[in-house]
Amino acid sequence: MSGAGFFRAAGLVLRKDLRLERRCGEATVxxxxxxxxxxxxxxxxxxxxGNDATAAGCAAFWVAVGLSANLAVVRGWARERDDGALDAxxxxxxxxAAVLAGKTLALALSLLVVEVALAAPAVAxxxxxxxxxxxxxxxxxxxxxxxxxxxxSLFGAMTVGGSRGELLIGVAVYPLLVPLFLGxxxxxxxxxxxxxxxxxxxxxxxxxVFDAALGAGALWLFGPLLxx
Amino acid sequence: MQPPVFSPPVLTPLELAGVHRLxxxxxxxxxxxxxxxxxxxxxxxxxxxxxxxxxxRLLAGLLRPSAGTIRYAGRPAERLGPAPGRAYLGHHTQLxxxxxxxxxxxxxxxxxxxxxxxxEPWLExxxxxxxxxxxxxxxxxxxxxxxxxxxxxxxxxxxxxxxxPTAGLDAGGERTLRxxxxxxxxxxxxxxxxxxxxxxxxxxxxxxxxxSAGRLVAGGPAGGAS
Numbered sequence: 494m495s496g497a498g499f500f501r502a503a504g505l506v507l508r509k510d511l512r513l514e515r516r517c518g519e520a521t522v523x524x525x526x527x528x529x530x531x532x533x534x535x536x537x538x539x540x541x542x543g544n545d546a547t548a549a550g551c552a553a554f555w556v557a558v559g560l561s562a563n564l565a566v567v568r569g570w571a572r573e574r575d576d577g578a579l580d581a582x583x584x585x586x587x588x589x590a591a592v593l594a595g596k597t598l599a600l601a602l603s604l605l606v607v608e609v610a611l612a613a614p615a616v617a618x619x620x621x622x623x624x625x626x627x628x629x630x631x632x633x634x635x636x637x638x639x640x641x642x643x644x645x646s647l648f649g650a651m652t653v654g655g656s657r658g659e660l661l662i663g664v665a666v667y668p669l670l671v672p673l674f675l676g677x678x679x680x681x682x683x684x685x686x687x688x689x690x691x692x693x694x695x696x697x698x699x700x701x702v703f704d705a706a707l708g709a710g711a712l713w714l715f716g717p718l719l720x721x
Numbered sequence: 722m723q724p725p726v727f728s729p730p731v732l733t734p735l736e737l738a739g740v741h742r743l744x745x746x747x748x749x750x751x752x753x754x755x756x757x758x759x760x761x762x763x764x765x766x767x768x769x770x771x772x773x774x775x776x777x778r779l780l781a782g783l784l785r786p787s788a789g790t791i792r793y794a795g796r797p798a799e800r801l802g803p804a805p806g807r808a809y810l811g812h813h814t815q816l817x818x819x820x821x822x823x824x825x826x827x828x829x830x831x832x833x834x835x836x837x838x839x840x841e842p843w844l845e846x847x848x849x850x851x852x853x854x855x856x857x858x859x860x861x862x863x864x865x866x867x868x869x870x871x872x873x874x875x876x877x878x879x880x881x882x883x884x885x886p887t888a889g890l891d892a893g894g895e896r897t898l899r900x901x902x903x904x905x906x907x908x909x910x911x912x913x914x915x916x917x918x919x920x921x922x923x924x925x926x927x928x929x930x931x932x933s934a935g936r937l938v939a940g941g942p943a944g945g946a947s
Binding site for chain 1: 781782783784785807808809811812813814815816817818819820824828829831832833834857872
């Protein structure tokens with residue numbers, strides 16, 4: 494299949510997931526509520542602890558995003574499991590990698606909604622500084638979101654086939670994402686503390702390399718992963 | 722209005738040679754040799770657990786054989802990849818519950834690169850216009866099965882694999898299915914139907930094969946394998 498065909502197929506899967514999400518919000522809404530709860534608990538525990546509030550706030554924000562992603566992944570793939578819908582996608586004359594790409598982008602958009610909604614309470618709870626350098630956080634934030642969505646979608650496919658698939662998300666996804674969380678938390682802390690591009694470029698580049706490696710591996714693994 | 726006819730790749734004859742399928746240590750299919758020609762309907766019968774559904778999922782490409790080969794028009798299945806000419810409907814309707822019937826069919830048409838205009842004749846044939854804009858989860862079992870059948874036949878596949886397709890259908894639905902299958906056979910499609918109810922589609926069948934405990938225990942002209 495040509496590159497254009499691949500992107501067309503991925504776009505169809507993305508549009509389908511966004512339409513379902515707009516209609517019932519079953520991935521984004523629970524993820525957002527759960528993320529807000531994690532952030533609130535973290536704020537009570539960390540904000541007044543006397544530690545670096547910026548570092549604590551950044552860590553709490555990304556922990557909240559990471560944990561709430563679990564819900565979004567499980568719900569996003571549950572709709573493929575319900576009534577065997579994934580079989581229809583697997584039988585369609587499109588490459589399996591296009592399914593992964595479409596579902597990854599849909600999940601990334603859901604996570605962006607969660608992140609935007611959680612940003613204001615995070616700033617308020619942890620009194621995060623509104624430094625102009627915060628803009629340097631954007632590339633790293635987008636790369637981290639894409640990475641979480643990519644790994645989540647890859648392993649989320651395993652939840653369709655068997656009853657123990659959900660276990661893999663806890664066991665395999667989070668360890669795999671440790672470098673990504675370290676990177677984005679460090680970039681967030683540095684950017685909000687007034688650091689410049691030179692201070693965050695290394696970590697941002699690392700996140701880009703991490704995403705590229707994950708993407709290549711995921712596109713290669715996804716087809717065999719779907720096979721029973 | 723008759724559904725328009727498209728020209729998907731021809732996937733017949735379909736040949737299985739020495740096909741085994743294990744689930745862990747448990748054999749679901751053992752040494753299956755089978756050949757299905759174009760323009761023929763083969764009924765696959767057998768008791769629960771005989772391997773009928775596994776056989777159809779293998780032929781659909783949703784499962785890989787543990788051993789043996791499957792060939793479509795002489796080409797090994799693993800080299801074929803996703804093929805627009807292959808259609809399968811299993812025990813599940815494969816519909817997204819929160820999408821309407823029309824949206825489900827439109828998604829299938831888009832993925833198969835069929836024009837949107839190709840939907841209407843199928844909605845009409847399967848008497849789905851009244852529920853076309855209803856979410857699939859709000860449809861009755863029979864309506865959902867008709868929607869699933871309409872989606873299966875979109876694009877006039879050359880290989881049709883149906884697992885208990887009459888489940889949930891009323892008499893009118895069964896009649897529509899028979900007419901649609903007859904039209905597919907006239908077009909030259911190869912059809913395999915796994916069923917506990919051979920009487921319903923038996924008149925269309927050129928052949929009935931019987932599975933028992935994963936083995937092909939009988940095969941021959943329709944009605945000759947009981």
